[in-house]
Amino acid sequence: MKNVTVIGSGTMGNGIAHVFAQNGFHVTLVDISAPALEKALATISKNLDRQVAKGTLTEQDKLDTLGRITTQTDLKTGVSAAELVVEAATENVDLKLRIFADMDAHAPENAILATNTSSISITRIAAATKRPGQVIGMHFMNPVPVMKLVEVIRGYATSDEVCSTIMRVSGELGKEPVEVNDYPGFVANRILMPMINEAIYTLYEGVSGVAEIDTVMKLGMAHPMGPLQLADFIGLDVCLSILRVMHDGFGNPKYAPCPLLVNMVTAGKLGAKSGEGFYRYTPGSKEITVAYKR
Numbered sequence: 001m002k003n004v005t006v007i008g009s010g011t012m013g014n015g016i017a018h019v020f021a022q023n024g025f026h027v028t029l030v031d032i033s034a035p036a037l038e039k040a041l042a043t044i045s046k047n048l049d050r051q052v053a054k055g056t057l058t059e060q061d062k063l064d065t066l067g068r069i070t071t072q073t074d075l076k077t078g079v080s081a082a083e084l085v086v087e088a089a090t091e092n093v094d095l096k097l098r099i100f101a102d103m104d105a106h107a108p109e110n111a112i113l114a115t116n117t118s119s120i121s122i123t124r125i126a127a128a129t130k131r132p133g134q135v136i137g138m139h140f141m142n143p144v145p146v147m148k149l150v151e152v153i154r155g156y157a158t159s160d161e162v163c164s165t166i167m168r169v170s171g172e173l174g175k176e177p178v179e180v181n182d183y184p185g186f187v188a189n190r191i192l193m194p195m196i197n198e199a200i201y202t203l204y205e206g207v208s209g210v211a212e213i214d215t216v217m218k219l220g221m222a223h224p225m226g227p228l229q230l231a232d233f234i235g236l237d238v239c240l241s242i243l244r245v246m247h248d249g250f251g252n253p254k255y256a257p258c259p260l261l262v263n264m265v266t267a268g269k270l271g272a273k274s275g276e277g278f279y280r281y282t283p284g285s286k287e288i289t290v291a292y293k294r
Contacts, residue, residue: 005084018047133158135157193242
């Protein structure tokens with residue numbers, strides 16, 4: 001397997017394209033927006049520069065990696081020669097179902113169709129195709145070039161051969177693949193999101209402040225980042241979407257998103273990507289300040 005197509009050039013998509021290209025795969029990065037593709041290539045180049053500065057890559061490695069990435073705004077053309085397609089679009093069920101139907105219609109018959117979804121049912125996505133046995137989850141962690149984990153999620157019909165192939169390919173990327181089954185939130189977010197939601201409830205109920213809650217978890221539980229800062233980093237809209245998927249999927253009130261989270265997302269306070277969430281972020285600076293005050 002050498003020809004990989006990545007659908008979506010945002011944070012996750014460009015990171016996935018980066019690691020595939022760096023490890024010798026020929027990558028077609030697809031997005032309907034040409035400016036978004038230009039931005040993605042600039043981001044990949046900047047991240048490769050960091051690796052060169054650290055001595056983990058040579059300048060030639062960087063050039064070779066970039067040389068293995070081509071861009072495309074037409075999905076039909078972009079998937080026409082793919083052996084593996086990895087969808088990394090926005091975490092929206094209807095959008096993903098449409099993309100998978102299109103991928104299924106235009107990708108080669110033997111191509112594996114993977115999704116980077118963080119919580120949406122692989123079985124439901126596979127049902128939008130005529131090849132459910134070849135549909136699987138590849139849930140990369142952010143930032144993709146740095147984080148080692150890939151959750152490999154089997155849908156109800158995913159074949160053993162496809163699962164074995166994706167486990168092997170993930171290893172070829174220098175990742176540690178973990179096989180999990182298809183239930184809401186999988187493993188990572190089923191455990192992580194209730195913790196983040198509880199931290200937001202702790203803030204909402206006035207138990208303590210933003211910095212204090214994060215400090216307790218960093219110093220007391222040895223977390224590298226507090227749950228509220230992590231939520232900002234993930235994106236509060238993404239956290240809300242995942243919690244809603246789990247709440248709907250399990251029908252259990254323990255997964256109900258905190259009203260404060262709902263209000264913040266409604267107000268456009270999405271975390272680092274919008275410049276403000278629980279903290280305030282200044283472009284070009286690593287310094288953050290607490291934004292939310294009860």
